[in-house]
Amino acid sequence: MKPIVIIGTGLAGYTLAREFRRVDAVTPLLMITADDGSFYSKPMLSNALAKGKTAETLATASAEQMAAELGLTIWNHTVVGTIDVEAHRLVAGGRAVEYASLVLAVGAEPVRLALAGDAADEVMAINNLGDYARFREAAGDAAHIVIIGAGLIGCEFANDLAHVGKQVIVIGPDAVPLARLLPPPAGLRLRDALSAIGVQWRLGVVAEQLIRAGERYRLLLSDGDALEADVVVSAVGLRPNTALARQAGLAVDRGIVVDRHLETSAGDVYALGDCAEVAGLVLPFVMPLMHAARALARTLAGSPTAVRYPAMPVVVKTPACPVIVAPPAADTVGEWHIESSSDSVQALFRDLSGRLRGFALTGVATANKQALTKELPAVLA
Ligand SMILES: Cc1cc2nc3c(=O)[nH]c(=O)nc-3n(C[C@H](O)[C@H](O)[C@H](O)COP(=O)(O)OP(=O)(O)OC[C@H]3O[C@@H](n4cnc5c(N)ncnc54)[C@H](O)[C@@H]3O)c2cc1C
Numbered sequence: 001m002k003p004i005v006i007i008g009t010g011l012a013g014y015t016l017a018r019e020f021r022r023v024d025a026v027t028p029l030l031m032i033t034a035d036d037g038s039f040y041s042k043p044m045l046s047n048a049l050a051k052g053k054t055a056e057t058l059a060t061a062s063a064e065q066m067a068a069e070l071g072l073t074i075w076n077h078t079v080v081g082t083i084d085v086e087a088h089r090l091v092a093g094g095r096a097v098e099y100a101s102l103v104l105a106v107g108a109e110p111v112r113l114a115l116a117g118d119a120a121d122e123v124m125a126i127n128n129l130g131d132y133a134r135f136r137e138a139a140g141d142a143a144h145i146v147i148i149g150a151g152l153i154g155c156e157f158a159n160d161l162a163h164v165g166k167q168v169i170v171i172g173p174d175a176v177p178l179a180r181l182l183p184p185p186a187g188l189r190l191r192d193a194l195s196a197i198g199v200q201w202r203l204g205v206v207a208e209q210l211i212r213a214g215e216r217y218r219l220l221l222s223d224g225d226a227l228e229a230d231v232v233v234s235a236v237g238l239r240p241n242t243a244l245a246r247q248a249g250l251a252v253d254r255g256i257v258v259d260r261h262l263e264t265s266a267g268d269v270y271a272l273g274d275c276a277e278v279a280g281l282v283l284p285f286v287m288p289l290m291h292a293a294r295a296l297a298r299t300l301a302g303s304p305t306a307v308r309y310p311a312m313p314v315v316v317k318t319p320a321c322p323v324i325v326a327p328p329a330a331d332t333v334g335e336w337h338i339e340s341s342s343d344s345v346q347a348l349f350r351d352l353s354g355r356l357r358g359f360a361l362t363g364v365a366t367a368n369k370q371a372l373t374k375e376l377p378a379v380l381a
Contacts, residue, residue, distance in 0.1 A: 002098050003028035003073075004300055005090065007080050007244070008105035009037045009063070012273025012289045016103060017070050019297035027100075027301075029072035032092050035128060037063025037076035043286060045132050046156035047317045050163040055133035083248035085266035101268045101300055104245060104256055108238035108274035108284055113148060117209035119217055123148070123234045126157070135233070142230035143167055146219055148207045149235035150177040152316055155190060157235060159318040162197045169200045169227060171207055171219075178316070181325050183336045186345045186360040193321030202227070238284055240275045255282045260306040260380065262296045272296055278307060279380055287312040288379075311376035313359070313369055322366045326376055328358030348372070 004020070006013045009031055017029055031037070038059035044051075048058055063074045078093035089098050110125035126135050139145060145161055147154045150172025161168045170177070176187030177194075191201060202221060209220040210232060219227045240255035251257040251265035255277030262270045262278065272292040274284040281288075291309055298305040316323035328334065334351035344363035351357050356375040361368060 001028055002088070002100040003030040004101045004103070005029075005097060005099040006031045006103045006105055007033070007090075008107060008273070008275075009033040009035065009039070009066070009074065009076070010105060010107050010273060011042060011286060012107070012275075012293065013103070013105035014039055014066065014070075015290055015293040016105065016272065016296055017072060019293045020300055021070050021072075023297055023301040025071065029070070030097065030099075031067075031072060031074045032078050032080055032097075033063075033074065033076050034079045035076065035130070037066065037074050038129060039066050040129055042128075043317070045126055045129075046153055047160050047319075048132065049136065049139065049160045050319075054136065055129045058132065059129060080244060083244065083269075085248050085250070085269055088268060099268075101270065103262075103296070103300075104264070104269070104271040104275055105273045106241040106244060106271075106275045108240045110234065111237045111239050113207065113234050113236055115207060115210050117211045117220070119210040119212045119232075122212075122217070123210060123232050125234045126153075127238065135231075138231045139164075139166065144169070144216075144229045145231045145233060146171065146217075146227055146229040147233045147235055148172075149237070150174065150201070150203065151180065151235065151237065152178060152314070154233075154235035155194065156317045157233060158194055158199045159197070159320050162194065162199050163319075167198065167200075169202060169229070170194075171202045171205060171221065171227075173204065173206050175204055177201075177203070178323070178325075181314075181327055182323070182360045183338060183347045183349075185338050185340055186323065186325075186347050186362050189340075189345045189362045190316075190318060190321045190323055194318065197320045238274065240277070240282060240284075242275065245271070245275075253277055260295075261299055261304060262292055262307060263299075270296055270299075281309075281380070283309075283312075283379075285312065285314055307380065309379035311373050312379060313373055321362055323360070323362050324366045324369050325360045326358050326373065327360075329379070332357045 039061040080092040245256040256271040295305040295307040313326040328349045344365035346365040347360040349358035
C-alpha cells in the first residue's frame with residue numbers, strides 16, 4: 001500500500017499526523033523532514049530565554065518518539081528535492097518514493113534583509129530550534145542586542161531579552177510598534193510598557209548597513225545615525241516556502257495555492273501551515289493550521305471536509321504589556337473606536353453598520369477577549 005507522505009515535521013505536519021491517526025489507524029504514513037524531526041512548539045522560541053529554556057528542553061519529543069507515538073515512519077535530516085505530481089512520486093535524500101497522497105507542510109522562511117556591509121550575513125533570524133540554539137549562545141555573552149523589526153516577533157524577543165537583563169534596541173520603519181496589527185494608541189501603549197522595562201526604540205528608520213567593528217557590529221541607519229551591538233537579530237517577517245511547489249509545477253501566489261479542501265492545483269497533493277495560501281489567505285499562526293489539519297485529516301481518511309476558520313485572535317507574548325489582536329479583514333470598510341484608561345486600551349473596529357469586525361486589546365482589557373471574539377464574524381465561514 002502506497003503511503004500518505006507529509007513533508008515537514010513542524011506544528012502543521014505533526015498536528016495533521018495526530019489528527020489523521022484519530023480517524024485512521026492503519027494507512028501507512030511517512031513523514032520527511034529536513035531537520036531532526038523533534039517536536040517543539042515554535043511560538044515558545046520568542047519567550048524561551050525568560051523561561052530558561054535551551055533548544056534541547058524546548059524539544060519535548062524526538063523523531064523516534066513521535067514515530068512510535070503516532071505509528072508512522074519518519075525520515076529526518078532528509079530534504080525533498082523534487083516532486084513529480086503526474087507520477088505521484090518524489091525524490092528525497094536520493095531515495096524515490098511513490099505516494100497515495102502528498103502533503104506539503106514546509107513552513108516559511110525568514111525574509112532576508114537587503115542590508116549592505118561586510119557583516120550583513122551575520123544577522124540572526126530565529127525560526128527553528130537550530131536558530132534558537134545559536135541565538136541563545138550568542139546572546140549569552142552579549143550586553144547590547146539590536147532587533148530589526150518592530151512587529152509581533154520583534155516585540156516578543158525584545159520583551160524576552162529585556163527580561164533576562166539585555167540592553168535592547170528595536171528598529172522599525174513605522175512610528176509605532178506592531179503598526180500593521182494595532183491602531184496607534186494600542187501600539188504606543190506597548191511601546192511605553194516595553195520602554196519601562198528598558199527597551200529602547202529607533203522608530204521611523206530602517207537599517208542600511210551592518211559592519212564588523214572588532215568583536216562587535218556597527219549598524220548604520222537611514223537617518224545617518226549608527227548603533228553598536230554585540231548581536232543583531234532580524235525579525236522582519238516570514239515568507240511561505242514555495243520553492244518545492246514551484247519545482248513541482250503547482251500554482252503558487254503568496255503561498256502554495258490551495259482550496260478549502262487544502263488541495264493544490266495537482267490532484268492528491270495538499271498543503272497546510274505557514275507555506276499555504278488557503279482560499280486566498282496566508283495566516284502564519286497556530287490556530288489556522290490546527291483547523292486546517294482537522295479538516296485535511298478527514299479528507300485524507302475519505303470524508304472530504306472543507307476547512308472553516310472561526311475568528312482567531314492572536315495573543316502577543318509581551319508580558320510587559322499583554323496584547324490580544326483580531327485584525328479586521330484587509331478589505332473591511334469601517335473605523336476604530338478606542339477607549340483608553342491608565343491600565344488598558346480597548347480598540348474595536350466596527351464596519352459601517354456598526355458590526356464588530358476586529359479588535360485590539362491591551363492590559364486589563366485582554367480579559368474581554370472571549371466575549372468580543374463571540375461577536376466577530378468567521379474568517380472563513
Ligand atoms: C518566534 C516565533 C513566535 C511565534 N509565536 C506565535 C504565537 O504566539 N502564536 C501563533 O499562533 N503563532 C506564532 N508563530 C507562528 C507559528 O509558530 C507558525 O505558524 C507555525 O509554527 C508554523 O508551523 P509549520 O509546520 O507550518 O512550519 P514549520 O514549523 O516552519 O515547519 C516546516 C517543516 O518543513 C520542513 N521542510 C521544509 N522544506 C523541506 C524540504 N524541502 N524537505 C523536507 N523538509 C522540509 C522543515 O524541516 C520543518 O520540519 C510564531 C512564529 C515564530 C517564528
